[in-house]
Amino acid sequence: MTREDALTAAHAEVKAEITRTDSKTALLLAFVGAVLAGAWTVAKDAPLNAAAVVVGGLGMGLLVAAAGLLLRSVRPNLAGRHGFPLWATLTAEEITATATGRDLAADVAGLSRLAVAKYRGLRRAVDLTCVGGALLVLAALLTLGGAA
Template sequence: MILEGDPLVPKEELDIDARLDAAGAAVLAEISRTDAKSGVLLTAFSLPLAALVAAVPGKPLPGLSAVLVGVGTVGLVVAMLVVLLVVRPRLGGHARGSFLYWSLCTAEELLADLQAPADRAAHVVHLSQIARRKYRGLRLASDITAVALVALAAALLTALI
């Protein structure tokens, strides 16, 4: 283990080790964050869909209620598909400073990549673009889900009236 301030270890080697640790942590954080989001969102969006599958088949519904249930069900399915697209790995565009780029490097190329300060900034930009794309997708899925749940609530009200 390399300790900061060790007179036998050149400062450049310490900088590379710190960058390698940070790069590894960033990759692991992205993987963990994606897995957590996909599980939580797909579970949350599937609960109303599961209730529909359990409650609706074989039950006669008035015309408007049937249409609203259909709209709500389609909305929930579309929202789930959007979430799946959000968490689906994009393996194209091997930007420098990314784990996709590093997967194609030798150890020497990885060290050279980590030594370039401009590439670190590009990596942060690349990760920010990924995060922005994911959040736009999540917002879209949330909006679709909100409309679907309103349609389902309206279906329930029209069925009770």
């Protein structure tokens, strides 16, 4: 495998990882939204005690924070130095010059940093979702225990 082939493969791998991370983020965002909507629907009509309100409120807050992290992870970077935003700012001659003088290794490095940042945000959002969900379950148990 030549150096150019290796760089092209690495470039494709990193772009595929960004796509996978964005897909996971979209699924988790839909899940968090559904949990928030479901929890709100159930809680608004339930006879909640003070402990359930506090614990459930913390859980909802963590889920909202997770949704914020997920949205930030997929937020487009229009000030980026590569990809569509770059091409949209160049003339036809500049595009040709940039494409022929393109440093694929630098592009792989930049995309890798982007992938790691997205992955880190997704991981934090998963952690917040787990803790927020656990708090909502605890709030439900407190409500059921208080109602008995």
